[in-house]
Amino acid sequence: MTGNLYRGQAGLPFSSTLRVYEPLDAFPEDQQAAIKSAGERAVSRAAVENAELLASLGRITRPGGDPFPTGRTDLVRVTRAPGVPVEDAGKEGSGKESPREESADGVGLLYCPSQLVLRAGLAANALIEGIHGPLAELLIPEEQRDRHQERIDMVNARDGITRVHTRASTWGIPFSWFSLFLESDPQDVVEASGRILTVRVWAPISDALDRVRYAVANLALAAPDLDMLDDLTQLTEWLELFHADSMVELDYGAVADKVYPDDSPMDVRLGIECLAEGDMTGAAAAYRRLASRWIPIRQLARAS
Template identity: 30%
Template sequence: MPTVTRRPPYQAQLRVYEPVAHLAPEQRRRWTQYAVDAPSATEVEAELYAESVRRLAGRPPAPVPAAESRHGLVIEQDGELYVCPMQPRLQVWQRLGGPDEDGDLLPGEAAVPVALREQAAADLAAFTRAGGEVRLFSRTAAWHVPVSWFVPFAGEERRLTVDPEPSLRYRTAMSSARRRAAVGLRAAREGLGDVDVVDEIEQVARWLEEFDSRSLVELDYGGLAHLLDAAHLSSDDSASDVADGLAALAEGDATSAAAAYRRWTTRWQRVRLLSRAC
């Protein structure tokens, strides 16, 4: 793999890592062999980002990768190997050809012509009929981290590093993520009613159910961590804010719930402003 270091500067990811030992035999062999000399997460993400820039800067632009990536992110925890396959082509197919709104598109994709979106939808349908893997192992957000993404995590699972590069992430067991998502969804539905954030939490909860119960779930600020100063990163405890707000809703304490949401909103409004400056 070429030596590249630049990651997507505005993207955060919510990922699922499945245990390699419990995959189908062919996939288990593939990822076990891959892990022997696997590139780092930074190298993988930087290569895919550089490739996407080349495609979108071409004449004409090519929004969809010609082939799926062979790379994945692999981690070892407690002696067990886990993998999150990289799926840039599937991600683009689902963003362009699926039912998502334009707000879920990444920069450069909103201007994709209708004909290319229709082709993406047709390609995705054909891939699905052929039995291809259509579960997305990672979700991507630009210029922010959706409030629903914090629901599966606890504040004490936050991990901040600043050397050799800034990084902020949460990681938890799938069982814990599902339990928190279910409890949070119930509190949000009872306390807020029919609002967008309740639908978003439900989408995350349903997505988590698609994977092996022994998986790991990770929220990675990714390139966003490079845009934020040390003081912001050190004070960012968004998962605790969201958990406090949901707990207050469950107890019928609207005042405390509003205060927690206001803390979260104030923090992320500042980050959103960066999208207008870049």
């Protein structure tokens, strides 16, 4: 069943995501009922992923050419808070420690709304900033951008200041994301028909923040001009917006089949430690391991 649900990803660009799941009481009171209800409607994690994928493909072929989500429905992913015991039942993958277990009474559950309207607007702005002129108008006509801005304004007016719970990356995972995790963190390997469909890794947000702050402090002293320092600083500021009892999830997506088992979290940590100790040889070796693993993936973005 899982294989059928994920089959639609074949042939699409590799897409990976970093998500933050918060307890229900971290959301505004007037949103809590809708978020809880949407989470309860999610039959399984695979079903949520499939529904989101089919919706995105549907928008591309929508009559009128408007590629933006309307916001009429918003999917919600659900996971369990770390340390909350639950019986092992009905997992979609082969991982032994997955915290993704649902509870009939909702106790200990954490929620991550998709927020597609806001995220689509941010993605469109980033795209337009990178290209100008006729090509920008061809890809996303100004009329469509203006129409979607009205949707964003409606969401902001309804929800107030909104934390965006999801970050996405295509054709590879930013090295900064790996600083949030250790190889010992709980993970779930989702497989079907001899192929790894995705790997998901989790960490309590308190642990993730400790790790990224450690990385920032060491790089600020040892390599202040490194581009990764800016990425880590932005990552820290983003995580600091969320509830202290939240959890962070790295979802590899289909790229997992190319890189798993993956030592990237260890290589990033060792590279930073080596820089802090002045061991340039060790830092260079860690980077070479990362580069040999991820540069071929990123090159696929330009392959014909």
